[in-house]
Amino acid sequence: MASTIFTSRKLAAKLAAKYGTPIYVYNLRGLEARAKQLLEACSIAGCLPRYAIKANPHERILKLFARLGLGFDASSEYEGELAVSIGIAPQKINLSSQQPPKDLEKILQSRVEFTATSLHQLELVAQTGWQGNIGVRINPGIGAGGTNRTATGGVSASFGIWHEYIPKILRWQKRSGCQIVRLHIHIGSGYDPKIWHSSINTALSLVEQLPSVTILNMGGGFKVARMPDETEAGMAKIIRSFNIALKDFRRRTDRDLRLEIEPGTWLVANNGLILSRVVDIVDTGKNGFQFIKLDTGMNDFLRPAMYGAQHEIEVLNQATSKKHYVVVGHNCESGDILTPEPGNPELIRPRLLNMAGIGDLVAIGGAGAYGASMRVAGYNSFPSAAEVFVDE
Numbered sequence: 001m002a003s004t005i006f007t008s009r010k011l012a013a014k015l016a017a018k019y020g021t022p023i024y025v026y027n028l029r030g031l032e033a034r035a036k037q038l039l040e041a042c043s044i045a046g047c048l049p050r051y052a053i054k055a056n057p058h059e060r061i062l063k064l065f066a067r068l069g070l071g072f073d074a075s076s077e078y079e080g081e082l083a084v085s086i087g088i089a090p091q092k093i094n095l096s097s098q099q100p101p102k103d104l105e106k107i108l109q110s111r112v113e114f115t116a117t118s119l120h121q122l123e124l125v126a127q128t129g130w131q132g133n134i135g136v137r138i139n140p141g142i143g144a145g146g147t148n149r150t151a152t153g154g155v156s157a158s159f160g161i162w163h164e165y166i167p168k169i170l171r172w173q174k175r176s177g178c179q180i181v182r183l184h185i186h187i188g189s190g191y192d193p194k195i196w197h198s199s200i201n202t203a204l205s206l207v208e209q210l211p212s213v214t215i216l217n218m219g220g221g222f223k224v225a226r227m228p229d230e231t232e233a234g235m236a237k238i239i240r241s242f243n244i245a246l247k248d249f250r251r252r253t254d255r256d257l258r259l260e261i262e263p264g265t266w267l268v269a270n271n272g273l274i275l276s277r278v279v280d281i282v283d284t285g286k287n288g289f290q291f292i293k294l295d296t297g298m299n300d301f302l303r304p305a306m307y308g309a310q311h312e313i314e315v316l317n318q319a320t321s322k323k324h325y326v327v328v329g330h331n332c333e334s335g336d337i338l339t340p341e342p343g344n345p346e347l348i349r350p351r352l353l354n355m356a357g358i359g360d361l362v363a364i365g366g367a368g369a370y371g372a373s374m375r376v377a378g379y380n381s382f383p384s385a386a387e388v389f390v391d392e
């Protein structure tokens with residue numbers, strides 16, 4: 001795997017001198033290449049890739065992906081409004097929100113495609129008098145994730161309509177006069193690529209119970225390698241296996257489905273990093289740990305503290321020796337750890353890094369997704385990191 005730290009020491013120093021630290025740095029050329037790679041993989045099955053805006057809603061990223069021909073997945077009416085406000089056509093957006101949108105009627109009339117994620121949301125659709133097309137997100141009873149907290153299916157997940165309630169959905173359809181044309185599932189983020197095969201078969205068994213469905217949206221969750229020992233989901237291979245399953249479904253049922261996916265992480269995660277500076281180095285004695293304290297932390301990047309997520313970290317100096325450090329953020333919060341134990345944010349796991357000094361630059365890789373968009377803005381009143389683009 002190529003390193004997720006895509007800036008050279010020289011470029012990092014230049015950026016830090018120009019913009020200060022901490023900053024999120026995004027790789028424009030990498031983002032474009034990734035989107036093109038995805039579109040090519042999707043073309044195998046005539047699949048529409050929708051970018052999951054929640055991963056990173058930066059205007060330049062949305063505009064780039066729109067220009068290249070991607071559709072969009074909005075997870076709140078605000079994400080939808082943001083996309084429309086920068087010129088993205090409403091028809092390119094599918095909205096599936098956990099919170100019922102405030103003005104559902106306006107959204108339905110605006111030609112944004114709407115996917116209801118609960119029975120209550122279906123009732124709200126009926127109350128507007130809408131009789132057009134609609135999608136439903138179903139919890140298929142299976143969930144998977146890179147960590148427990150990124151699984152979004154199964155009995156412990158509140159996302160989508162429980163699969164056993166399909167008869168209720170069908171009764172609602174009859175009553176409302178709407179057409180359920182899209183079935184949407186998203187069972188989690190960053191899970192083992194091997195699970196995709198069984199998840200499309202599960203999805204297709206749900207489609208069989210919903211005769212009006214013509215579009216199958218398999219959600220996001222495609223894994224990237226954020227650490228050198230991780231394996232990325234091979235998009236072409238996954239789409240090929242989807243295509244085989246869809247062809248088999250067509251043979252059995254005579255139904256032709258249009259496929260959609262909505263990756264966030266896969267498109268942007270490794271095209272973003274955080275550039276920060278060491279502000280202090282402390283230790284807890286001979287039986288304790290050496291801590292590198294950065295001028296960033298959970299207020300800019302929550303994933304390690306929230307999930308025990310692992311991200312590459314590099315001290316960008318020319319040191320010839322290495323040392324084990326626990327890397328921590330600048331927040332007055334014991335959970336603000338950037339090197340937690342994998343999958344366990346309660347514990348720390350020292351990393352072997354270049355011997356560091358106060359003032360050294362430090363890069364944290366894989367921060368393009370759920371970095372700026374999921375930050376704990378306002379904590380300790382630290383200002384948020386600025387976002388800058390490079391053309392690597």
Ligand SMILES: Cc1ncc(COP(=O)(O)O)c(C=O)c1O
Pocket residue numbers: 052055073096152186188189190219220221222262263264265266369
């Ligand atoms: C409904 C839905 N679609 C797509 C995504 C994108 O997932 P990922 O960034 O793992 O590809 C998410 C992530 O939470 C989601 O909830």
